[in-house]
Amino acid sequence: MEKALAYAGTHFDDFVAQLQDLLRIPSISTDPDYRDEVRRAAGWLADHLETIGMAHTEVLDTAGHPVVYAEHVVDPARPTVLVYGHYDVQPPDPLALWTSPPFEPVIRDGVIYARGACDDKGQLFMHLKAAEAYLATGEGPPVNLKFLLEGEEESGSEHLPGFIEAHHERLAADIVLISDTDLFGPGIPSITYGLRGLAYLEVTLTGPNRDLHSGMYGGAVENPINALCRLIAGLHDADHRVTIPGFYDNVVPLTEEERATFRALPFDEQAWAKEVGLPATKTEKGYSVLEAISARPTLDVNGIWGGYTGKGAKTVLPAQAHAKISMRLVPDQRPEEIAEKARAYFEANCPPTMKLSFRYLHGGPGVLVDTHSPAMQAAARALKEVFGRDPFFIRSGGSIPVVSVFKKRLGLDSVLMGFGLTSDAIHSPNEHFGLDRFRQGIESIIRFQTHYARTR
């Protein structure tokens, strides 16, 4: 490990220059005009993986953009780490707001600016460099390594689940390691061990068989918008808890250890609310803001529409009203079951004047990884050595669907050891990544491999 760390230290400038080469490729997966560029990035990565000495590398086609796969098995008896990352990037628009062109990476004050600098080229490249550090110094990596690098993450990873299903044998591993998340704050090492799931619904209420004149009919025809508002209003109680019967049945309660961690995290609720422009926060009774946004289930209307929405006044009594509603779930809530409970709520409360149409659009379960597992403890130790302080185990309120896919298709937990910051402007103009974090990431991954190998 010491040799690998030394190699990484002496070659850091080369690593940065190589990352800049990768960042120059505009691998925008959502835009068909950049299809060849996405493939070029895949080819670049495959070449690079070969160059650093991975035993086997190939570019595998999918119905969408290709997957780069590489492996280096040192000893079947050792643990195997499957590294996941994505080499595609978000579109750079609006271009006018970039200080320097998005695909001409520049370094200013120790920070590299380019689309993909953090999300996820910069972070996935740390894993290549950690592997190189072991391979170049002759000792070889202490674990078996597999790389699965996709090119469709920013456009929905449409073909990834099928790919993982089709290649589940060669993807066999002991743990997935992903660097595509954030530090809790600058200099604060953190490992994400929990993600929320999702259940997404669309509800339509239909009253009369056509839009009516509110003067001629108003008073005896129940208005679908008013009725839908009543149904939606009834979804929360005064404590801001979700009222759908059975909604909380399978929720794994926060442990005292988890709540202590939430309290220990350096988080300023007032500053957070101010940044979002909120006069006041609103949480489920009994839970802090951090707990509520990351570890408790929620319900939000994501969209609502009905009747006349143009300028001025139109006195329509509309035939229909629609809403898109999603629930963020936590373990062990099951998305399909929660959707059925929501359906039951709407059916039970739909007034006799209305017809209800209810659709469950999609969903996925929440994820909780045991923080005491060997891989998590190895990651914690690595981060502590690099940052000089114990990392926080944190939960994220969002979803990373691929983590559920790895669990479901391969039976694998994921270690989410990311080095981004919420201020890195991923998906926005002037995306950037601090070279200090690029260096810390490489060191942390090198250390993780050694510590994890020792757990076997």
Place this chain on the structure above:
Amino acid sequence: MEKALAYAGTHFDDFVAQLQDLLRIPSISTDPDYRDEVRRAAGWLADHLETIGMAHTEVLDTAGHPVVYAEHVVDPARPTVLVYGHYDVQPPDPLALWTSPPFEPVIRDGVIYARGACDDKGQLFMHLKAAEAYLATGEGPPVNLKFLLEGEEESGSEHLPGFIEAHHERLAADIVLISDTDLFGPGIPSITYGLRGLAYLEVTLTGPNRDLHSGMYGGAVENPINALCRLIAGLHDADHRVTIPGFYDNVVPLTEEERATFRALPFDEQAWAKEVGLPATKTEKGYSVLEAISARPTLDVNGIWGGYTGKGAKTVLPAQAHAKISMRLVPDQRPEEIAEKARAYFEANCPPTMKLSFRYLHGGPGVLVDTHSPAMQAAARALKEVFGRDPFFIRSGGSIPVVSVFKKRLGLDSVLMGFGLTSDAIHSPNEHFGLDRFRQGIESIIRFQTHYARTR
């Protein structure tokens, strides 16, 4: 009167032919391409008013389409009737659904088909023919007659209030007579004595300063859509009464006489609900469907929007939610006062997590005309003689803004004696008007003039 009635009888075929000439002019006021046609219709009417012998006729320009004005003062001591009508028509789209072209009037089975056949060329032309019947037979009309025929009703009567204000002296009269409403049903004579008013609002709730990711923020940021739904849900109680404090303060209660009339009207609630496709009606507790849609104040959301409303799923926690809300008012609710009460409701109930924007867009008061007035009784007598049965005094749930304008600017009540049917397809393809009703209308107007003259 008998001579006039006889004249109308013998010249009926000529009247129908003349109406067809008027209907051939595509006087579509909303479409700038038909500007000249609107003016041509005004000129045609002015020529016709001169031809039948009105003492003074002119076409008066406005900033929009012209007003046709005519008067015939027989004796300043006699009562003066101001006839209001509109010679502009709705666009005929969709053209493909017309059986015969909209501006080539044809008669099939005693019914004349054309755009404007009922609304309002056919109905206003009855007044010209009644006047002609008196003028042609030498006896002259029994009342002083003034005609105010506008060309902008179908595009909002934008310039009419200003016109009435500017010409209030020459428009001085004792009563306004309007034929632009419906019979309660075929063969059921009726006089509309009540109209509802309106107060139209737009409400916006703003939570965070930008759209947020529902995963990263959901749970501690109150959702503006959910909050707006709660506010809207709170606008009605379990009895479907409006909860805005003071909303019913000035409502003139229905009299026992009025309620008896409502009960006597031939109205089938089940058939009505079926026609609109409703599984069930919903009214304010204690009121029948007819009472609720025409004589009680109501509140309806006319439009609602916020967040993502496209196809599929987007997990946005939106910054804003919007609603357009209107209230139908009855005498003596004052629109501005009701709007202020609504504002107070929203301000008092807006959660501390939200900023409220409240706009009162426009409104107008409801109208009630004393059914025992000389003009109303004269109209009732005329209709009884023509239809062979007592007319019903009915209330309409809609608004006819010009009626309020006549009341406010000229101090005049309006007699709404219309001969349309809801099945006449005004504003739709194949608009039509039964020649029997055209004849009944002319006779009723002739009789009204004589009966009304005798009240002085």
